[in-house]
Structures are given as C-alpha cells and as structure tokens.
Amino acid sequence: MPPIGAKGIGAKRVGVIGAGMVGVCAASWLQRDGHSVFLIEKDEPGRGASFGNAGCFNGSSVTPVAMPGVVWNVPGWLFDPLAPLALRWSYLPALAPWLLRFIRAGTPEKARAAARALRPLVGPTLEALQPLISAAGADDLVHRLGHLYVYRSAESLAKDRFSWDLRRENGVEIDEFDADELRQLEPALSRDYVRGVLVRENGHTSNPLALVERLVEYFVRSGGELVRARARGFRLEGGRLAAIETDTGDLAADAAIVCAGAYSKPLAAALGDKAPLETERGYHLMIRDPETMPRIPTADADGKFVATPMDTGLRFAGTVELAGLAAPPDWRRAHILLEQGRKMLPGLAASHPQERISVWMGHRPSLPDSLPVLGPSGATPDVIYAFGHGHVGMTSAPMTGKIVADLVAGRSPSIDIKPFSAGRFR
Numbered sequence: 001m002p003p004i005g006a007k008g009i010g011a012k013r014v015g016v017i018g019a020g021m022v023g024v025c026a027a028s029w030l031q032r033d034g035h036s037v038f039l040i041e042k043d044e045p046g047r048g049a050s051f052g053n054a055g056c057f058n059g060s061s062v063t064p065v066a067m068p069g070v071v072w073n074v075p076g077w078l079f080d081p082l083a084p085l086a087l088r089w090s091y092l093p094a095l096a097p098w099l100l101r102f103i104r105a106g107t108p109e110k111a112r113a114a115a116r117a118l119r120p121l122v123g124p125t126l127e128a129l130q131p132l133i134s135a136a137g138a139d140d141l142v143h144r145l146g147h148l149y150v151y152r153s154a155e156s157l158a159k160d161r162f163s164w165d166l167r168r169e170n171g172v173e174i175d176e177f178d179a180d181e182l183r184q185l186e187p188a189l190s191r192d193y194v195r196g197v198l199v200r201e202n203g204h205t206s207n208p209l210a211l212v213e214r215l216v217e218y219f220v221r222s223g224g225e226l227v228r229a230r231a232r233g234f235r236l237e238g239g240r241l242a243a244i245e246t247d248t249g250d251l252a253a254d255a256a257i258v259c260a261g262a263y264s265k266p267l268a269a270a271l272g273d274k275a276p277l278e279t280e281r282g283y284h285l286m287i288r289d290p291e292t293m294p295r296i297p298t299a300d301a302d303g304k305f306v307a308t309p310m311d312t313g314l315r316f317a318g319t320v321e322l323a324g325l326a327a328p329p330d331w332r333r334a335h336i337l338l339e340q341g342r343k344m345l346p347g348l349a350a351s352h353p354q355e356r357i358s359v360w361m362g363h364r365p366s367l368p369d370s371l372p373v374l375g376p377s378g379a380t381p382d383v384i385y386a387f388g389h390g391h392v393g394m395t396s397a398p399m400t401g402k403i404v405a406d407l408v409a410g411r412s413p414s415i416d417i418k419p420f421s422a423g424r425f426r
C-alpha cells in the first residue's frame, strides 16, 4: 500500500464512533493523515464522560484501580453507599464477573505490569495533545501547572507508598512537601494537610467540554463530517468492512473506530468480541464564583476526589460507584464532595445559594484491569477499538488517537499495544 500522508494517497474513508475526548482525538489524528473522516455521535459532542471529569492530563496516572489487597475492601464498599468507592447491592449479580476479574487483577505483579503498559500511553499526553490544540486554537484551555496530592498524615502518605513506587519505577518525578512548604505552595488549603506530593509533569484543562467542542469545530472546519446517528453494528463483506450500520442507515466506510466510551460493549459484541466493559460512575459538584480555589489541581488522597480550578468555577470531582449504566444518580454522593471540599478549602463559604451549585454524574468506561481496549477487532482489521480508558480517558486520548491513526495507516504504533488487546479477556 502506498504511504499515507498526503490527501488522496492511500486515503481511506474512516468512521469514528463517539465524539468524546477519545473519539475527537482519534478523528483529528486520522484527519492529519489525509483520510476522509466522519464522526458519528448519538447526542452532542463532549457530553459523555468527557464533560464532567476533573480535567487532569496526568501522565503520572499509571496505578490501576485494583491494587494489591483490594479484595479486603469490597465488603466496606457494599455497606457504605456514600464511601469514596461504593457498590450497589442490586447491581451485584450483574457486576460479579467484572468484580471477580477486578479482584484477580489486584496482585503486585499485575499492578506493576499495568503501570508499565500504561505509562507510554499516558506519559506523553501533553506532547501528543499540543499539535491538536495549537491547530484548533485551544491553547488557552490547557495549563501545565502540575498536580498536587495532599495527605492529612504521614501515615496516610505511607499507605500510598506502593502507588508512588509504581509511578517512580515508571519514570515519574515527584517533589514531596511538608506542612509549611505545602502552605506556601497552596495557601488556600486547610492546615489539616501535612504532606503533599507535586507531580510537575502533569497538566489540566480548565474546561473539558470546551476543549472537546473546539477540537470538533476545527475537525469540521478542516473538512471532517459530524454525523448525528447511533451506531449499531458493522456490515462486513469477505472479512472487510463495508459499512457502519446506524439508526439512520448504513454509512459506507473502509475503517471504523469504536470510541463510544461506556457504551462500546454492544459494538464490540457485534463483532464477536466479549469485552468485560463496566462503568465506574463518578460525580462532580461545581461552585460558580467560589470564594477561593487552589491554583493547581489538588487531589485529596484519602477522600479520592480532586479540586480543579475551572474557567466556570471550582470543580470537585471523583468517587467511584459501581451501579451500571441505567441506575439513577445518587446525588448525595455529589453533595458529599461539597462537604469534603469545604474541609479542604476553609476559605469557601459554609453555604452557597443553590443557583451557584451544579452537580453531574458520568460514566467512566472501565475494564477490570484498568487498561483500555485499543487495537483491531477479532473479526476484521478494519474495525479498531479505542475504548475503556477508565479514570484516565482525558489523559490517554491524545496518544490513543495517534495509535489509531498508525493502525489505520498500517504503521507500527510507537508503543506496545499488546497489553490492550481485546483478546486478553478470551
């Protein structure tokens, strides 16, 4: 096949399913290769998980959710619906197969392997994002101020030692701060925090929705097509893709990329691939015109939430709820973030008028080993999966897009994608 690079030479018609951060990054990198690309979105671009996240581009986020000893925590998750990680009893039967795999993933060896696999995907996040935001005129939405983790005791930092070792083993550089240094770095923080760890390589967006929208706008301005439809499956002819089937008819395509986030499972199943995709639901609560904000996105390591300074206010985001795609949100979980946030930032008012508060729940697309499914489908090399990025989908989207473009062009990806194969669950 002739090399791809200039429009027309080896160019394909590529359909990208899902206009979240992963889909738009894939579409953008494919477009840069000269393909004719269309993005299929059932709703509005950027309104899925990519809407309400903490906005962090954390190249240091290599630790899987299933860490060693995770099995002992499961009973606690079942009995406290408001804990940072909670599991709904009613959803337990449906969740059981995922949960078993998740528990089995929680060994030191598997956590080390996951971290090694993830680092090349998340580490170069800002580098891989830069060309896309420069072209789209979105530089103002991305900031390189690092990410701060704060602890209420030396003991609680010590409990996270394995996570920090994993990051360090994978080349993440950190700076540790004591209580005084922390106060100088982030004066808005409560004095209850006595230890801080700063990862300088990390960055964040101050508006995840605007970022996706600007990338989509630029994609369309550059000749890309945004198709409002729900993808349902694929029409193959002789093992090659002929069309993407949607609720508004078939769309002819030479290649398709599945970036439908938490909704990708039926699309993979349509090709015979059984990905154990679940959703780790997360919440955010925002305060418009807050009295104070941290300068750097700051994670309360015990509370498992992040406070991110956004253009539209202060966002507290995080927590995990295993309750599936259909259950209604439990807004108490969002309001707990406000209680915890007020403790983190004592300069916030003790109460806020309702019109300054907004809440959100979203669906992280999660595989039990915290690695995405990224690579060709079992049925045809023309359909490529790029879903299941869990807690790090914003961060891993730019590199995922590059890898997808490599695969469509027939180039070897620059990183090892074997750990992300759909076949690992067979």
Ligand SMILES: Cc1cc2nc3c(=O)[nH]c(=O)nc-3n(C[C@H](O)[C@H](O)[C@H](O)COP(=O)(O)OP(=O)(O)OC[C@H]3O[C@@H](n4cnc5c(N)ncnc54)[C@H](O)[C@@H]3O)c2cc1C
Residues within 6 Å of the ligand: 017, 018, 019, 020, 021, 022, 023, 040, 041, 042, 043, 044, 045, 046, 047, 048, 049, 050, 051, 052, 053, 054, 055, 056, 057, 058, 229, 230, 231, 232, 259, 260, 261, 262, 263, 264, 280, 281, 282, 283, 284, 317, 318, 319, 362, 363, 364, 365, 387, 388, 389, 390, 391, 392, 393, 394, 395, 396
């Ligand atoms: C509270 C919270 C905080 C988070 N914080 C961070 C963070 O700080 N940093 C980070 O890296 N990650 C973070 N994440 C994770 C991150 O938000 C997700 O991993 C990421 O947004 C997933 O992107 P996506 O494009 O795969 O999915 P989505 O953004 O959900 O996009 C999928 C799109 O596909 C569309 N779609 C679905 N099915 C179909 C279909 N059949 N046909 C057509 N369209 C379809 C949907 O409408 C949607 O627009 C956080 C998540 C949560 C919940």
